Structures are given as structure tokens and as C-alpha cells.
């Protein structure tokens with residue numbers, strides 16, 4: 001990697017490389033060290049310090065497992081060396097010994113004179129603040145499309161697959177976001193299974209890999225905007241944006257929109273909207289598991305976010321969906337409660353949002369706007385969803401009935417909407433499924449009577465959570481655009497504004 005070679009030539013006494021792909025990064029470091037005319041040494045807490053020999057293999061130095069001993073040893077090393085330190089972060093983190101930190105600095109000062117460079121590598125390398133001026137930071141990125149093509153091409157050749165027949169565009173879309181090793185494995189599997197490079201196999205492997213790696217999940221969904229009842233204004237706005245992620249839009253000179261925050265009452269179609277957006281924009285949907293963002297180790301949460309964001313960036317254009325984002329910031333403001341981790345993660349998210357612009361659409365869903373930090377709200381288009389109006393309930397009933405392959409014409413939708421006043425969309429679905437269950441037990445088809453009977457014994461969300469619903473409405477008032485058109489306007493009988501989606 002040219003960047004590392006240049007940093008070595010420029011005489012930086014320390015280079016920090018955060019990477020999730022250690023094997024590949026180490027190979028690149030070795031090449032860069034060689035290109036800069038330095039000799040490579042490696043250190044790890046298990047093996048101690050060792051010199052890497054040109055012919056392969058290493059010469060070890062005894063008793064250098066302890067970082068202090070290793071640093072002490074550097075003065076005995078010749079000039080023009082680079083020392084790769086594996087997983088050194090526990091020794092320089094927040095609880096590091098001041099003596100060790102000082103020793104590191106001494107070695108760096110001396111290193112500048114003698115062209116000795118420490119290369120700190122790990123999943124996440126949090127540098128002590130006082131080093132920032134001395135050390136260069138390199139973020140190990142995921143491979144580019146060209147690099148992926150090279151790797152997959154090599155697998156294809158060795159598997160005797162005709163490279164000319166590979167549909168590179170789709171294959172590379174499928175592979176984007178994988179590391180080289182992962183792409184190599186996926187391609188090899190594809191050759192074994194299909195005797196070719198199949199985008200489907202690679203996509204499947206990517207979904208599995210992304211999930212295994214931690215906090216992202218690729219959501220496959222066939223939901224469209226037509227599966228959402230009501231919320232006409234929100235749907236209209238998303239529909240308008242549908243072409244903004246295309247090449248044509250880019251060439252036209254349009255930037256991609258940053259994202260949307262959908263806030264409001266429970267069970268009203270917020271998560272549904274997120275999945276429908278993916279189909280509308282025709283983009284892959286990456287769901288962030290907010291609960292798993294927070295790791296137990298210091299610095300791990302930010303590293304988790306960075307890994308997730310790096311994946312999203314590589315997959316881009318894509319939708320990055322943070323569901324129930326208010327849960328994430330439940331403890332926000334609480335530097336006292338969690339050592340400021342939440343605040344640091346938030347800062348990282350905000351920074352990345354600022355930079356993103358190109359191809360990552362943030363889709364945030366939440367119940368409560370009050371728990372969300374202002375800068376986050378500020379960066380997004382904010383929509384408020386409320387419990388469905390009468391005409392919206394009609395639309396939801398129609399969708400739910402048809403979703404279970406029944407004819408909505410056989411039902412009086414207006415009466416059902418009336419019977420489910422104050423219900424959320426989720427509750428309507430529940431009522432319908434319960435009605436179907438009743439009918440099924442009697443081996444007959446569900447009827448109006450079933451639906452009305454179940455509705456009558458159900459307590460509507462509006463009552464169940466009455467005070468909370470009203471309070472939430474107040475909090476949202478004026479801070480967000482209403483997702484629903486005013487009652488009447490969206491009524492198909494009175495308004496000509498049916499969406500063609």
C-alpha cells in the first residue's frame with residue numbers, strides 16, 4: 001500500500017492501522033516496508049519481538065513479550081527498521097500505565113532520528129491524545145471493485161471458469177462490502193456449487209458473512225409502498241426520491257439524499273416503511289442491530305460502528321437502517337452512566353453521516369423524538385406517524401385482507417375501520433389474524449362478524465397507552481412533518497391523489 005510506504009519514507013515514528021482484516025493488512029505492510037527500504041520486525045504479546053527474514057521465517061529475541069521489554073530492546077536494533085506491533089491497544093488504552101506511555105514516546109522520539117517506525121495494528125487502535133501529533137493514522141479500507149474483480153478473477157481462472165463469461169457488474173455488486181478473503185471464499189464456493197461465478201451464491205454468502213461479522217444484517221424484503229396503508233405524504237416523498245440513487249441522477253448532478261427519520265406511535269408502519277424504501281429505491285437494505293452496537297470493551301462500540309459503516313460504504317449505494325434508534329440513546333447525555341461511550345458513538349455516527357452524502361441513505365425509525373440527540377434530528381428529514389385515521393384504517397384493512405389472499409370486496413371496509421377506531425396498524429393485523437383463526441377452527445372462511453367480534457374485545461392502542469400517545473403527539477408537534485395527509489384529503493373518493501407506486 002503506497003500510503004504506508006510514503007509515511008515510512010516521510011519518517012513518521014509511529015503509524016496506527018485499524019483493520020478488521022489483519023492478514024491482508026499485514027501482507028501490505030510487509031510489502032510497504034520493503035518498498036521503503038526498511039527491515040521488518042514484528043511483536044506480539046505471545047511471541048515477543050522477532051525479525052522477519054527475507055527468505056521467510058523469523059529470528060526471535062528472547063524475553064520481549066512484555067511491551068516495556070520490547071521497547072527497551074529497540075535501542076539495540078539497527079537504523080531503518082519498522083516494528084509491527086500486533087494488538088497493542090490494551091497497553092495504550094485508557095487504563096495504560098503512564099510509564100509505558102512515556103516509554104513509547106521516548107522510543108518514538110529516538111525513532112525519528114534513526115528511521116525506526118512503530119506500526120500499531122489492531123481491530124481498533126485508540127491512540128493516546130498526546131501521540132496524535134507524532135503518529136499517522138491509516139484506516140484499512142475494504143477492497144475496491146477493481147481489487148475484488150482481481151481476486152474473484154483469480155479464483156475463476158484456477159477453477160477453469162471462462163472469465164469472459166462472468167457478468168462482472170452484478171457479481172461485483174454482490175461482492176461489494178466483502179473483504180478479499182471473504183470474496184475469495186464466496187467465489188470458490190460458487191465455483192464448486194455452480195461451476196461458475198454466480199452473483200446469487202456470492203450474495204447469499206455476503207448476507208451470511210455480514211451477519212456473522214456482527215451488527216449488520218442484510219434484509220431481503222418484498223415489501224413495497226403499496227403494502228402500506230395511509231401515510232400518503234411520507235410515501236409520496238419517498239416515491240419522489242426513487243430515482244436519486246441512479247447513475248442518471250448522478251450524471252445529472254444531483255447529490256443523493258442523506259436520509260429520513262420516521263418517529264411516532266407504536267405499530268404504525270415505521271419499520272414497514274423502512275423495508276418498503278429499499279424496494280422503492282431498488283437498493284440493498286442493511287439493518288443495524290442497535291443493541292449489539294455496544295461492546296463490552298473500551299473503544300469496541302466505536303470500532304463496531306466503524307466496521308458497520310465501512311461495510312455500508314463498500315456496499316453503497318444502499319440504505320442503512322437503524323431501527324428503534326431511540327433505544328440506542330436511552331442513556332445519552334449520560335457520560336456518568338456509561339463512561340461517555342454513547343456520546344462517542346453518537347459523535348462517530350454524526351461524523352460519518354456528515355461525510356457520507358454519497359450513496360448511503362440513512363433510515364432511522366424511533367418511537368420517541370425526545371430521546372434523540374438534536375444534531376441527529378437536524379441532519380435528517382423528520383416525519384411523524386400517528387395512529388391511522390378512519391380512511392387509513394380502511395386502507396390497512398384492505399391490505400391486510402388481501403395479504404392473506406382473501407377478497408377485500410367481500411368485506412365492508414368502512415364498517416371495519418369504524419370498529420377499529422384508535423387501533424394501530426399492527427392491531428388491525430392482529431384482529432384480522434385472530435378473526436381468521438376463529439374461522440379456521442370452525443373450518444370456514446372469516447366473515448365480517450368474526451372481525452367485529454374480535455375488534456370489540458380488543459382495547460385500542462389509543463386507550464391502552466392513552467397518556468403516552470397524547471404526550472408523544474405533543475412532543476412531536478411542530479418538530480416533524482406529518483406522514484399522513486389530513487383526514488379527507490387522502491380519501492380516495494374525494495381526492496384525486498391516488499399514488500401510482
Ligand SMILES: Nc1ncnc2c1ncn2[C@@H]1O[C@H](COP(=O)(O)OP(=O)(O)OP(=O)(O)O)[C@@H](O)[C@H]1O
Pocket residue numbers: 227228229230231264265266267268269270271272273365366367396399424425426427429
Ligand atoms: N400503515 C400500515 N399499513 C399496513 N400495515 C401496517 C401499517 N402499520 C402497521 N401495519 C402492520 O403492522 C405490522 C407492524 O408494523 P411496523 O413493524 O411497521 O410498526 P412500527 O411502527 O415499526 O412499530 P414499533 O414502533 O413497535 O416498532 C406490520 O408488519 C404490518 O403488518
Ligand SMILES: [Mg+2]
Pocket residue numbers: 270271272323324365
Ligand atoms: Mg418498528
